Amino acid sequence: xxxxTSLKSNTQIMLIFALVVLSxxxxxxxxxxxxPDLLQKFAIFGIFAIGFNILFGLTGYLSFGxxxxxxVGSYTAVWSFKLLTMNVIPAIIFGTALAGIxxxxxxxxxxxxxxxxxxxxxxxxxxxxxxxxxxxxxPITNGETGLQLNxxxxxxxxxxxxxxxVIGIPSTTLFGLSMKGYSGxxxxxxxxxxxxxxxxxxxxxxFGLKLLxxxxxxxRMRYTGFNTRPYLLTAFVISGMYAxxxxxxxxxxxxLAGAERMQWTASGEVxxxxxxxxxxxxxxxxxxxxxxxxxxxxxxxxxxxxxREVFDFLPDSMADAVVFLTHQFVGEGWHLTLGVLxxxxxxxxxxxxxxxxxxxxxWIRRKFFDGENNVRNNSSEVDQKVTGSAGEQ
Amino acid sequence: MQSSILRIEGVNKKFxxxxxxxxxxxxxxxxxxxxxxxxxxxxxxTLLNVCIxxxxxxxxxxxxxxxxxxxxxxxxxxxxxxxxxxxxxxxxPELTLLQNVMIPALARRDGLYCFDAFKDMGKQTKIxxxxxxxxxxxxxxxxxxxxxxxxxxxxxxxxELAMGLIQHPKLLLLDEPTAGMARHDxxxxxxxxxxxxxxxxxxxxxxxxxxxxxxxxxxISVLAQGAIIASGTxxxxxxxxxxxxxxxxxxEL
Numbered sequence: 135x136x137x138x139t140s141l142k143s144n145t146q147i148m149l150i151f152a153l154v155v156l157s158x159x160x161x162x163x164x165x166x167x168x169x170p171d172l173l174q175k176f177a178i179f180g181i182f183a184i185g186f187n188i189l190f191g192l193t194g195y196l197s198f199g200x201x202x203x204x205x206v207g208s209y210t211a212v213w214s215f216k217l218l219t220m221n222v223i224p225a226i227i228f229g230t231a232l233a234g235i236x237x238x239x240x241x242x243x244x245x246x247x248x249x250x251x252x253x254x255x256x257x258x259x260x261x262x263x264x265x266x267x268x269x270x271x272x273p274i275t276n277g278e279t280g281l282q283l284n285x286x287x288x289x290x291x292x293x294x295x296x297x298x299x300v301i302g303i304p305s306t307t308l309f310g311l312s313m314k315g316y317s318g319x320x321x322x323x324x325x326x327x328x329x330x331x332x333x334x335x336x337x338x339x340x341f342g343l344k345l346l347x348x349x350x351x352x353x354r355m356r357y358t359g360f361n362t363r364p365y366l367l368t369a370f371v372i373s374g375m376y377a378x379x380x381x382x383x384x385x386x387x388x389x390l391a392g393a394e395r396m397q398w399t400a401s402g403e404v405x406x407x408x409x410x411x412x413x414x415x416x417x418x419x420x421x422x423x424x425x426x427x428x429x430x431x432x433x434x435x436x437x438x439x440x441x442r443e444v445f446d447f448l449p450d451s452m453a454d455a456v457v458f459l460t461h462q463f464v465g466e467g468w469h470l471t472l473g474v475l476x477x478x479x480x481x482x483x484x485x486x487x488x489x490x491x492x493x494x495x496x497w498i499r500r501k502f503f504d505g506e507n508n509v510r511n512n513s514s515e516v517d518q519k520v521t522g523s524a525g526e527q
Numbered sequence: 528m529q530s531s532i533l534r535i536e537g538v539n540k541k542f543x544x545x546x547x548x549x550x551x552x553x554x555x556x557x558x559x560x561x562x563x564x565x566x567x568x569x570x571x572x573t574l575l576n577v578c579i580x581x582x583x584x585x586x587x588x589x590x591x592x593x594x595x596x597x598x599x600x601x602x603x604x605x606x607x608x609x610x611x612x613x614x615x616x617x618x619x620p621e622l623t624l625l626q627n628v629m630i631p632a633l634a635r636r637d638g639l640y641c642f643d644a645f646k647d648m649g650k651q652t653k654i655x656x657x658x659x660x661x662x663x664x665x666x667x668x669x670x671x672x673x674x675x676x677x678x679x680x681x682x683x684x685x686x687e688l689a690m691g692l693i694q695h696p697k698l699l700l701l702d703e704p705t706a707g708m709a710r711h712d713x714x715x716x717x718x719x720x721x722x723x724x725x726x727x728x729x730x731x732x733x734x735x736x737x738x739x740x741x742x743x744x745x746x747i748s749v750l751a752q753g754a755i756i757a758s759g760t761x762x763x764x765x766x767x768x769x770x771x772x773x774x775x776x777x778x779e780l
Contacts, residue, residue, distance in 0.1 A: 144647075340633055340651060341644040343622075347630045350619035357579065357617070358690070359605035359634035368642060 144338070147416075148331055155323050159316065165432070170315045171387075172431050177322035178383045179407065179427060181329045183419035185376020186404045188333055191414035192342055193369050194349035195245070198253045198401050199260030202240065203233040203374040205267065205396035207381025209274065212281045212391045219291035220304050222313060222321070222386045226379065233378020234371055241370035245363060248352070260401055267393035280392035306386050318387045325383060329376060330416075336372070337416060345369055377404075410479055412488030421487045429472050436464040532557045532698055532729055533578070533609070538587030540573055540753075547573045548584065549753045555698065560720075560730045562740045565750035571733045572614075574750070575702055578731075579611045580604045592697060602639055608697030612690075614706060616683035620676030624667055624686060627675045628658040631690045657693060665689040665719060681712040685719070692723065701732045705739050717742055741765075 154161075158176070162168045167176075182204065190196055210232045211225035218224055244255035267275040275281055283303045292304075306313040308321055336342045348355050348362050355362050385391055394400070407426050412418025438461055445453045445460075463471040483489045533555040540548040548570050555561050565571050576582040578589055580601050589596040591609050599607075619627050632654045637643065662668040665685040670678055675686060684704065691699055704720070705713040713736065720743055724730070734740050740747060741761050748758040749770050757763075757770050764770055 335647075336644045338648050339644045339646050340637070340648055340654075341642060341646075343626060343648055344630065344633065347619050347622060347626075350621045351617060354617040354619065355630070356601045357605060357611060357613075358631045359602045359639070359694070361600070361602050361639040364640045368644075372644075 144334065147334060148327075151330055152327050155327055156320070158323070159319070165428070167428055167432055170319045172427065173319040174322050174383075174387045175427050175431070176424060177319065177326045178380050178387070179404075179423040180326050180420045181322075181383065182377055182380035182404055183407045183411070183423045184326075184329055184333045185373045185380070187408050187413065187415075187419045188336060188376065189369050189373035190405075190408055191419075192337070192345035192349060193366055195248065195366060195370070196253050196405065197244075197256040197370070197373070198398065198405065199240070199256035199258070199263075200374070200377050200404055201396045201398070201400035202260045202263045203236060203377035204381035204384070204400060205263065205391070205393065206233045206236050207378035208385040208391035208395055209267075209281055210378075211382040211385035212283065212389055213274075215283055215289075215306060215385070215389055216287040217290060219289060220306050221291070222306055222308050224291075225306075225386060226325075226382050229382030229385070230375050230378045233381065234375040236378075237371040237374025238367070241367050241374065245366050245370060257398060257401070260396060260398060264393055264396040264398075267396060275391070275393060277393075280390055283389050306389055313386050322383050322387065325379065329379065330420075334416060341365075341368075406476065408486075410476055410486055412486030415486070415488040418486050418488040425475070425487070426472065429468050433464055433471065434466065434468040438465075530557055531555060532592060533731070534588075534590040535574075535578070536588050536590070538574075538577060538584045538589065540570075540577065540582065540584045546753045548577070551587070551753075551755060553748060553755065553758075555729060555731055556746070557729050558727050559745040560724055560732060560743050562732045562734055562744035562747045563750055564734060564737075564740055564747060569750040570753040571750055572702065573753075575611065575700055575731075575733060578700060579609065602634075605634070605694070606639065609700065610691045610694050610696035610698070611700040612688050612702060612704065614702040616680070616687045618675045618683055618686055618690070620674065622675060623672050624662060624675050624678070625655075625658050625671045627686055628661055628689050628693050629654050632657050632693045635694050661689045661693045664692065664722070666715070681708055684708065684712075685716065688716075688719070696728070698729045698731065701730060701734075703733055703735060705734070705736050713739065 155177070158173055159168045162173070167173070182200075186197070186200055189200075207229035210229040211222075214225040214228050240256065240259045244252055244259065247255060268277055285303050308317075311317050313321060344355075344360065344365055348360075348365060352362055381391075381395065384395070403426070407422035408419045409422070410425060411420065411422025438457060441457045441460055441464065442453065445456050448456060461467070463474075479486060479490075483493075485492075531554040533553075535551055535553040538548055538551040539546075551574060553574075563571055563574065573582065577584050578591075578596070580596060580599050580603075583597060587597075591604075591607055594607060596604055596607070596609070619630065622630075629651070633651075636654065659668060659671065662671055665688055667678075667682060667686060667689065670682065675683065678686070688701075688704065691701075701720075705716050708716065717739055720730075720732075724743065732740070732743060744761055746758065747761055747764045749756050749764060749767075757767050759767070
């Protein structure tokens with residue numbers, strides 16, 4: 135019986151998820167977040183956070199240097215555009231693979247320690263890569279200018295069978311489909327859906343359970359007959375490849391790579407997103423991405439006149455006061471709102487926004503469906519069992 | 528002549544100036560329950576830690592099933608078939624009871640490392656059945672979906688035992704399985720251990736509670752100040768004046 139519920143809910147979850155993601159341009163319209171640039175950001179950082187959550191959410195190892203893989207993915211993708219072809223497929227493959235190789239090396243060394251020491255080691259690697267990109271690696275990274283496309287790039291594969299000169303810089307394509315605007319978003323959205331599916335599989339696999347057990351009590355795992363380090367390294371590499379994939383997609387939608395992508399603030403951002411949304415839950419990191427990116431792009435653009443319009447219905451004197459107060463929290467003050475929100479979530483909902491949603495859900499159930507919920511709970515229980523326990527920490 | 532499954536020879540371990548273990552010779556026979564008793568600080572836990580690779584002895588060998596165990600990693604010793612049940616419950620508090628016992632079952636099936644990220648945990652029917660059966664054995668099946676951190680201490684100890692049993696070890700090392708338990712819980716644990724004994728499994732029990740020792744053990748070794756002062760059947764130990772002197776302070780058993 136358990137087999138069937140689990141299988142069915144996998145398909146159900148994926149259908150709902152795909153529907154929500156693909157229809158995002160429609161349902162994000164009322165809050166003004168329906169333009170392709172932002173949608174792409176949602177999808178790309180979504181992939182980054184999902185991958186980060188596989189490491190942090192399942193094993194509890196907090197990496198503070200995941201932006202390295204983002205940078206590696208971006209640089210590799212741009213090089214693929216410069217040298218091979220403007221087609222995005224090779225860029226995705228090379229970017230993800232190279233990030234994976236970096237993850238093997240960094241993970242192998244960093245995972246010799248746990249806890250705060252692991253975090254520091256990953257941070258050290260990230261800062262080292264960031265500084266190298268500005269100094270000795272300038273021939274590869276183009277230093278402070280950032281790696282850009284050039285009209286006289288070789289593009290060997292594209293050059294085959296073409297007779298006339300190409301004028302200007304062509305845009306990135308998927309077999310001829312330009313990656314500008316909505317088509318770019320939809321490619322990112324499809325990759326996000328696949329990435330989410332893979333993470334769902336991992337969360338519900340024996341492998342995922344073993345990772346959760348490592349998080350819970352690693353010493354016991356070793357006495358139970360597991361060599362934990364290869365498991366941790368696998369999780370680290372998978373998570374690094376997710377970040378590499380996200381970095382690649384960044385370069386696809388905007389073919390430019392700079393070292394600031396690897397800075398520690400970028401690594402910190404994904405940590406904030408994951409914690410804000412809910413560590414160890416499937417959807418949480420995506421919610422975190424949505425909230426932070428929305429604040430960064432929409433909230434920060436609200437100015438005083440926009441606020442006046444919102445509070446137009448109030449009498450003038452009150453409107454002045456309200457506008458004055460709220461003004462501190464929007465526009466350039468958006469960091470303040472985000473900071474307050476983060477503090478409130480961490481103190482009152484350590485499980486992130488997801489914990490809040492679950493609590494609300496439980497409250498509604500008790501209030502309105504009291505007594506008859508035994509049968510209904512069954513299907514959602516399977517989901518809770520795997521994800522819910524991880525959210526406790 | 529019974530064959531011995533675990534052979535401890537000439538083991539010495541010093542902590543600073545203290546002789547925690549001095550020249551330990553011990554043989555554990557197959558399919559027997561062997562109790563190790565002794566006063567506090569006699570070196571019982573040290574001996575157990577040497578067996579499972581937590582401590583490396585200064586000299587001596589620990590041979591299990593013909594293989595030298597010294598210097599092996601804990602997971603290698605586990606896979607050799609020697610499994611320890613911890614005194615303070617070492618469980619996975621954030622996982623359910625069912626998941627807690629499925630983990631050691633997976634260890635038995637998958638070995639040291641297995642990348643099975645694309646299988647569905649819901650489809651591991653055999654592991655599920657095994658886990659449910661062993662929870663049934665220790666009488667915890669009613670809590671199967673509760674988080675292990677939330678059950679009582681006595682229940683945690685039995686969960687700990689279940690996690691050892693599901694691996695079908697060749698040798699089970701029990702570290703004070705009833706310490707700190709109420710009489711009622713102790714009796715339940717004794718019943719459980721007797722049930723397992725009937726199925727045939729070699730066990731080493733470290734225990735304070737004489738009631739437990741004499742109701743379970745086939746052989747008893749007495750440890751005092753890091754040395755084995757006597758070994759024999761329960762009856763021999765009961766009548767041994769040296770043991771009574773060293774351990775029981777001259778009291779009749």
